[in-house]
Amino acid sequence: xxxxxxxxxxxxxxxxxxxxxxxxxxxxxxxxxxxxxxxxxxxxxxxxxxxxxxxxxxxxxxxxxxxxxxxxxxxxxxxxxxxxxxxxxxxxxxxxxxxxxxxxxxxxxxxxxxxxxxxxxxxxxxxxxxxxxxxxxxxxxxxxxxxxxxxxxxxxxxxxxxxxxxxxxxxxxxxxxxxxxxxxxxxxxxxxxxxxxxxxxxxxxxxxxxxxxxxxxxxxxxxxxxxxxxxxxxxxxxxxxxxxxxxxxxxxxxxxxxxxxxxxxxxxxxxxxxxxxxxxxxxxxxxxxxxxxxxxxxxxxxxxxxxxxxxxxxxxxxxxxxxxxxxxxxxxxxxxxxxxxxxxxxxxxxxxxxxxxxxxxxxxxxxxxxxxxxxxxxxxxxxxxxxxxxxxxxxxxxxxxxxxxxxxxxxxxxxxxxxxxxxxxxxxxxxxxxxxxxxxxxxxxxxxxxxxxxxxxxxxx
Numbered sequence: 450x451x452x453x454x455x456x457x458x459x460x461x462x463x464x465x466x467x468x469x470x471x472x473x474x475x476x477x478x479x480x481x482x483x484x485x486x487x488x489x490x491x492x493x494x495x496x497x498x499x500x501x502x503x504x505x506x507x508x509x510x511x512x513x514x515x516x517x518x519x520x521x522x523x524x525x526x527x528x529x530x531x532x533x534x535x536x537x538x539x540x541x542x543x544x545x546x547x548x549x550x551x552x553x554x555x556x557x558x559x560x561x562x563x564x565x566x567x568x569x570x571x572x573x574x575x576x577x578x579x580x581x582x583x584x585x586x587x588x589x590x591x592x593x594x595x596x597x598x599x600x601x602x603x604x605x606x607x608x609x610x611x612x613x614x615x616x617x618x619x620x621x622x623x624x625x626x627x628x629x630x631x632x633x634x635x636x637x638x639x640x641x642x643x644x645x646x647x648x649x650x651x652x653x654x655x656x657x658x659x660x661x662x663x664x665x666x667x668x669x670x671x672x673x674x675x676x677x678x679x680x681x682x683x684x685x686x687x688x689x690x691x692x693x694x695x696x697x698x699x700x701x702x703x704x705x706x707x708x709x710x711x712x713x714x715x716x717x718x719x720x721x722x723x724x725x726x727x728x729x730x731x732x733x734x735x736x737x738x739x740x741x742x743x744x745x746x747x748x749x750x751x752x753x754x755x756x757x758x759x760x761x762x763x764x765x766x767x768x769x770x771x772x773x774x775x776x777x778x779x780x781x782x783x784x785x786x787x788x789x790x791x792x793x794x795x796x797x798x799x800x801x802x803x804x805x806x807x808x809x810x811x812x813x814x815x816x817x818x819x820x821x822x823x824x825x826x827x828x829x830x831x832x833x834x835x836x837x838x839x840x841x842x843x844x845x846x847x848x849x850x851x852x853x854x855x856x857x858x859x860x861x862x863x864x865x866x867x868x869x870x871x872x873x874x875x876x877x878x879x880x881x882x883x884x885x886x887x888x889x890x891x892x893x894x895x896x897x898x899x900x901x902x903x904x905x906x907x908x909x910x
Contacts, residue, residue, distance in 0.1 A: 451515055452466055453525035454525065454526050455527045456526070456533065458536070460548035461551060474676065474680075475622050475680070476626070477502065477618075477622060479495075479613050480513075482613070483495070483589075487587065489587075490584060490587055491580060492580060492611070493589045493611055494610065494612045495589070495615050496592040496593075496594070496595060497756055499755075500677060500693050501617055502615060503615050504591065505676070507527075507562050507589060507591055511527065525562070527564065528562065528564065530564060530566060540575075546579055558587060561589070565593070566591060567594065573598065577609075593755065594754045616674070619669070619811075619816065620812055620900070620904070621816070623674070627661075631658065639651055651897075655898070659900070662901070666808070671783070671804070672686045672687075672783075675782060675784065677693070678784055687784075687788060690788050693785070694788055706751055707747075714751065717738060717752070718757070721752075721758065722786055722803075725779055728772070729775070731746055734749075756781045757780070761776060761778075761779060761823060763776070764825065766870070768870050770828045770830060772828065781811070783807050786803070786804065790803070792804060806850055806852075809848075809899060812903040813909075816906040818910055821839065821910060822839045823836055824838075832862070833863050835849055840910070844873075846876065846877065847867045847868070848879060848909065849863065849864045849877070850880075850899075853881050854880060855883040855896055857883065860878060860889065864894075868889055868890055869890060874893065875892065875895065875908065877897060878896045879898070880896060880899075884896060884897060884901075
């Protein structure tokens with residue numbers, strides 16, 4: 450049994466806490482980066498929806514410290530904050546530090562894992578004061594909602610705090626669970642051929658591995674990516690999704706977030722399931738649900754802050770007729786979308802157009818690096834591009850989705866318009882199965898099947 454320390458009621462880290470990592474789990478790409486950063490000081494915050502796997506990741510990090518870094522269990526402290534939310538020592542950073550240091554000593558690096566940081570009063574201030582007074586502390590904290598960093602803490606954030614988003618499992622992670630080396634090998638071969646201006650390796654890889662990757666993509670597009678869903682038998686997955694959905698909208702949990710109309714927020718969520726990839730119109734939603742626009746906006750923000758929705762902004766470009774202030778909503782998990790929109794009976798390869806679009810949005814978000822943004826582009830006349838990956842103001846990659854088969858060398862008018870306006874180096878035309886290559890007004894256009902987009906992130910980063 451491997452264990453670390455956890456506090457007793459008085460706040461002294463003297464009790465043993467057994468680390469429990471499931472016998473079967475999906476390795477998350479964030480773990481490697483977090484492991485590398487554990488040697489540094491400061492605060493690591495892992496934020497994501499409930500059931501996304503944050504506690505499992507925290508346990509993996511503790512095992513890494515114990516087994517690979519040979520850190521003494523005495524210098525790793527796990528604090529399940531919900532257990533101690535009424536404790537005085539969890540409201541007083543100086544008292545907390547005094548209790549920890551009385552056991553771990555004053556000169557040893559000590560790793561503090563806070564699980565459920567919402568139970569800590571003013572958590573960012575609390576953590577900041579801890580590392581300010583005791584630089585040998587390293588804080589790792591898990592949050593079930595997006596952390597709002599106050600303006601007066603931005604400088605601290607840049608120096609000593611990192612925030613990592615943990616989303617549901619991606620297609621690449623799910624493929625890695627079945628074959629740990631395949632994706633990296635495929636990427637290596639394809640990227641090397643792309644540098645030579647060839648597409649032959651994508652077609653060859655598609656013949657060899659396309660069916661495997663396609664199944665993993667459609668599996669996550671239908672069932673989503675919550676670990677406890679994917680790791681059960683297929684016939685039990687929607688039952689597990691329903692359990693997660695019910696827990697999200699449990700009245701007590703909503704009340705703690707300031708939501709006093711649980712049926713209204715569920716109705717809003719239901720309506721938005723039919724409006725994926727459409728502009729959010731709060732006035733229209735207000736009329737439909739017979740609630741004030743202020744309440745609808747508040748509830749929409751709550752769904753976004755809890756990672757149930759992803760609110761996408763528009764590209765604020767240089768064309769006069771562009772829509773610049775609107776947003777679109779996508780579901781944080783495609784399995785939840787299919788449950789709410791009653792697509793649960795679909796065959797795995799018969800996912801709806803909304804489901805495909807939402808799944809691709811999720812894959813792009815999960816694979817974005819910290820320098821990039823995911824936006825959409827639309828004009829007042831209806832010209833639109835589904836997604837635009839923005840890296841600075843000079844590097845844009847438009848991504849257009851066609852539901853069904855594409856025709857070689859045939860682009861949408863909207864994509865032609867975007868290419869003419871912004872002259873991007875590369876554009877991606879996503880469709881059901883066509884793999885092709887073209888050059889349009891100096892822009893390289895790649896035609897790719899849905900399931901290759903998550904794998905070939907280097908083409909749009």
